[in-house]
Amino acid sequence: MGRRSKTKQPPPQPLQEHRVTGSSSFNNKRKATESASAPAPKKAAIAAANKKAKSAATSSKPTPISTPATKAIAKAEKAKAKAVPSKQTAAASAPVKGKKKATQQQQLDLAVDEDEDESGVEYEDVDEDIELEGEDEEDGLDALDEDDDDIELEEDDDDEEQEGDEEEDDLKKLGLPAKGTKLTAAQRKKALAEAERLELLLKSQGHSLESDDEGDGSEAGEEMEDEADDEEGAADGLTEEQLAFLDGAGEGPEGDDDDDDDFEDDSDGELLDGPLPEGAPANDFMLPTIEDREKEKVLGADLQLVHMRIQEVVNILGDFKRLATDGRSRSEYVEQLLADVCTFYGYNQFLAEKLFNLFSPAEAIEFFEANETPRPITIRANTLRTRRRDLAQALINRGVNLEPIGKWTKVGLQVFESSVPIGATPEYLAGHYMLQAASSFLPCIALAPQPGERVLDMASAPGGKSTYLSALMQNTGTVFANDSNKARVKSLTANVHRLGCKNVVVCNYDGRQFPKVIGGFDRVLLDSPCSGTGVIHKDPSVKTNKSERDIHLLTHLQKQLILCAIDSVNARSKTGGYLVYSTCSVLTEEDEEVVQYALKKRPNVKIVPTGIDFGRDGFTAFRDRKFDPKMSLARRIFPHAHNLDGFFLCKLKVEPINKKQQQQQAAAAAAAADDEAEAATTVVTGKVSKKVTANNDDAVSGASEVDEEAEEVVAAAATAAAATAGQDETPFDDEQDQELIQKSLAKHMKRKGQKPAAAGAAAPAAGKAKKVVKK
Numbered sequence: 206m207g208r209r210s211k212t213k214q215p216p217p218q219p220l221q222e223h224r225v226t227g228s229s230s231f232n233n234k235r236k237a238t239e240s241a242s243a244p245a246p247k248k249a250a251i252a253a254a255n256k257k258a259k260s261a262a263t264s265s266k267p268t269p270i271s272t273p274a275t276k277a278i279a280k281a282e283k284a285k286a287k288a289v290p291s292k293q294t295a296a297a298s299a300p301v302k303g304k305k306k307a308t309q310q311q312q313l314d315l316a317v318d319e320d321e322d323e324s325g326v327e328y329e330d331v332d333e334d335i336e337l338e339g340e341d342e343e344d345g346l347d348a349l350d351e352d353d354d355d356i357e358l359e360e361d362d363d364d365e366e367q368e369g370d371e372e373e374d375d376l377k378k379l380g381l382p383a384k385g386t387k388l389t390a391a392q393r394k395k396a397l398a399e400a401e402r403l404e405l406l407l408k409s410q411g412h413s414l415e416s417d418d419e420g421d422g423s424e425a426g427e428e429m430e431d432e433a434d435d436e437e438g439a440a441d442g443l444t445e446e447q448l449a450f451l452d453g454a455g456e457g458p459e460g461d462d463d464d465d466d467d468f469e470d471d472s473d474g475e476l477l478d479g480p481l482p483e484g485a486p487a488n489d490f491m492l493p494t495i496e497d498r499e500k501e502k503v504l505g506a507d508l509q510l511v512h513m514r515i516q517e518v519v520n521i522l523g524d525f526k527r528l529a530t531d532g533r534s535r536s537e538y539v540e541q542l543l544a545d546v547c548t549f550y551g552y553n554q555f556l557a558e559k560l561f562n563l564f565s566p567a568e569a570i571e572f573f574e575a576n577e578t579p580r581p582i583t584i585r586a587n588t589l590r591t592r593r594r595d596l597a598q599a600l601i602n603r604g605v606n607l608e609p610i611g612k613w614t615k616v617g618l619q620v621f622e623s624s625v626p627i628g629a630t631p632e633y634l635a636g637h638y639m640l641q642a643a644s645s646f647l648p649c650i651a652l653a654p655q656p657g658e659r660v661l662d663m664a665s666a667p668g669g670k671s672t673y674l675s676a677l678m679q680n681t682g683t684v685f686a687n688d689s690n691k692a693r694v695k696s697l698t699a700n701v702h703r704l705g706c707k708n709v710v711v712c713n714y715d716g717r718q719f720p721k722v723i724g725g726f727d728r729v730l731l732d733s734p735c736s737g738t739g740v741i742h743k744d745p746s747v748k749t750n751k752s753e754r755d756i757h758l759l760t761h762l763q764k765q766l767i768l769c770a771i772d773s774v775n776a777r778s779k780t781g782g783y784l785v786y787s788t789c790s791v792l793t794e795e796d797e798e799v800v801q802y803a804l805k806k807r808p809n810v811k812i813v814p815t816g817i818d819f820g821r822d823g824f825t826a827f828r829d830r831k832f833d834p835k836m837s838l839a840r841r842i843f844p845h846a847h848n849l850d851g852f853f854l855c856k857l858k859v860e861p862i863n864k865k866q867q868q869q870q871a872a873a874a875a876a877a878a879d880d881e882a883e884a885a886t887t888v889v890t891g892k893v894s895k896k897v898t899a900n901n902d903d904a905v906s907g908a909s910e911v912d913e914e915a916e917e918v919v920a921a922a923a924t925a926a927a928a929t930a931g932q933d934e935t936p937f938d939d940e941q942d943q944e945l946i947q948k949s950l951a952k953h954m955k956r957k958g959q960k961p962a963a964a965g966a967a968a969p970a971a972g973k974a975k976k977v978v979k980k
């Protein structure tokens with residue numbers, strides 16, 4: 206009971222990253238900490254490579270040659286070893302298992318001291334034993350970890366020595382110089398060719414090229430991850446590709462000069478490593494010709510080859526000057542890479558390119574890779590009904606294997622495995638927890654609602670965030686949980702009841718009807734409908750069903766919603782006056798661009814810190830777009846970097862509007878009318894794709910909910926279009942009528958206790974929109 210799964214993923218413990226400015230972050234190589242959060246097998250490889258690079262950097266012995274050829278040989282050896290497990294392999298894995306001796310009880314205990322109810326409600330310690338045990342054992346566990354590390358390291362050294370010997374023999378067999386000797390360019394070529402041949406040979410014989418360390422032994426992977434985390438120095442934070450390159454390139458023109466004495470003419474009198482002769486490629490990888498590509502199209506691609514090509518091209522793009530074939534441009538390589546990404550990972554060209562542009566090539570591949578694996582299952586303890594530690598204990602008793610998510614949340618638990626359906630336990634039915642992606646805690650934490658406040662959750666179904674807001678407010682004040690999708694409102698209502706939220710009012714409006722229906726909120730959350738590009742692992746159909754037009758429709762809706770959300774905030778709130786905008790999309794169009802649009806249209810709004818100290822900065826510039834410098838306060842969460850769903854959040858403070866700002870706003874509203882009319886015309890005349898999906902980031906939502914939401918967004922877009930088109934027939938065309946509308950709307954809003962300014966801005970906009978549509 207409660208043993209940690211062997212196949213567990215790294216917990217969704219967001220990693221601290223060194224802050225980089227938005228503009229530069231997508232070009233920079235990621236930091237060491239980040240690589241530690243890569244998917245487990247990859248992490249193991251990176252850790253191994255880090256270790257190799259470190260030992261190469263610190264060793265006074267000649268650096269062992271590590272070329273792709275030797276790697277392949279090592280892989281071949283490991284494949285052999287797999288067939289006949291040696292004693293040594295078994296011994297090497299023992300300490301890793303030892304480290305897993307910590308029982309789940311102990312793991313939970315470690316979190317006890319931080320396990321006070323987040324809502325501030327004090328509970329008595331029912332289970333003091335657990336707490337004491339936890340405190341006592343914390344040091345013990347640390348010590349155990351350290352011991353294990355020592356053992357592991359020693360054994361690793363043995364492994365390495367043995368591996369080194371084996372490598373040497375193999376090198377001799379291949380007619381390559383022994384370990385410690387420099388390779389000539391010709392030898393390197395030969396080695397590369399041999400590596401490829403070996404790999405293909407092994408594959409053709411059905412051997413897996415995965416090493417034992419990288420394979421099912423996620424424990425080994427974890428152990429290596431720990432080591433990687435501990436590694437210091439220049440090798441830290443390098444990607445697998447960079448390290449592979451470093452291994453080989455250490456002796457290259459920019460390599461370590463310490464070994465200069467070793468440079469001697471080889472017997473063939475060929476050039477030693479150094480500047481390559483003009484025109485000679487440093488890497489003998491050749492881009493496929495047009496004919497090759499045509500052939501591939503007809504015969505179908507060999508995915509293994511495509512994968513290898515992806516790695517080669519990424520490697521070359523990482524050091525283009527040195528590694529690219531003369532005469533081939535960077536864009537040719539990028540084009541090939543994008544085509545291969547589409548083939549290998551199954552994206553359409555449009556989305557592959559959009560996502561690729563967010564990162565360096567190497568990092569883009571990490572992102573695509575992360576989308577192939579699920580994120581950890583997480584639950585949120587509902588503090589209106591229980592405490593996290595009690596919930597954890599109850600679930601452990603049922604055979605659920607779990608542990609706290611991380612220090613940043615006091616209510617999150619990660620589930621590794623369960624012998625019972627986690628969505629149907631008595632605790633679940635009794636509302637003790639919500640199945641919820643860890644990323645989706647963040648907007649609520651950022652909004653930080655206070656007890657007694659009036660809060661609007663504008664797009665709230667199925668209620669993961671509304672119910673969390675309710676709990677944070679300790680069932681006081683009011684949360685208006687709105688969603689435009691009737692069917693989804695049903696599951697929202699069910700969750701509100703199940704979780705015992707007594708301060709929630711469920712409503713079913715199009716968010717754009719706020720603040721007309723009701724306004725003056727202390728805080729508003731707009732967890733916007735979006736493309737779901739941050740949660741592709743949950744809904745892989747996103748890879749193929751998003752077109753440029755879909756994104757355009759979504760961003761249009763998002764821009765409308767954010768303005769309505771801002772106008773629904775009471776800028777004079779004594780305790781609040783905040784809006785949090787969030788999406789589970791990583792596209793700047795749906796994130797920074799929407800916020801930037803809001804800043805332009807509402808000069809009384811400014812970006813403020815979210816209070817979340819992990820994740821990456823929002824972009825302050827992206828390609829040809831410049832954003833508010835404070836956009837760096839927004840948070841971007843990435844699956845490959847943080848092992849959480851991809852997410853964006855930005856917190857805004859709405860200040861009381863002054864006269865000058867009012868004028869600015871009116872001007873902006875007039876300009877916005879042009880945009881709106883244009884978009885509406887597009888929707889009316891064009892065919893709305895049924896595939897415009899807006900994702901729900903709650904783990905409980907199934908495919909059917911996503912479908913419903915898609916329908917809803919399409920319907921909403923169509924309704925908006927129809928409404929705007931309908932204005933065509935209305936007689937309110939002249940300025941006099943507009944004035945009348947404005948006045949009556951202002952009166953109406955005043956009576957409802959709302960801000961007349963919003964009406965003032967809306968009416969001329971509508972009038973102008975109507976005129977454009979007429980044309």
Ligand SMILES: C[S@@+](CC[C@H](N)C(=O)[O-])C[C@H]1O[C@@H](n2cnc3c(N)ncnc32)[C@H](O)[C@@H]1O
Pocket residue numbers: 645663664665666667668669670671687688689690693714715716717732733734735899900901902903914917918921
């Ligand atoms: C990302 S999901 C919200 C998830 C929710 N916040 C939660 O945590 O459970 C987006 C929601 O927006 C709703 N939606 C789409 N268009 C809307 C609109 N115009 N007004 C209000 N809600 C809308 C969808 O029905 C969907 O439930």
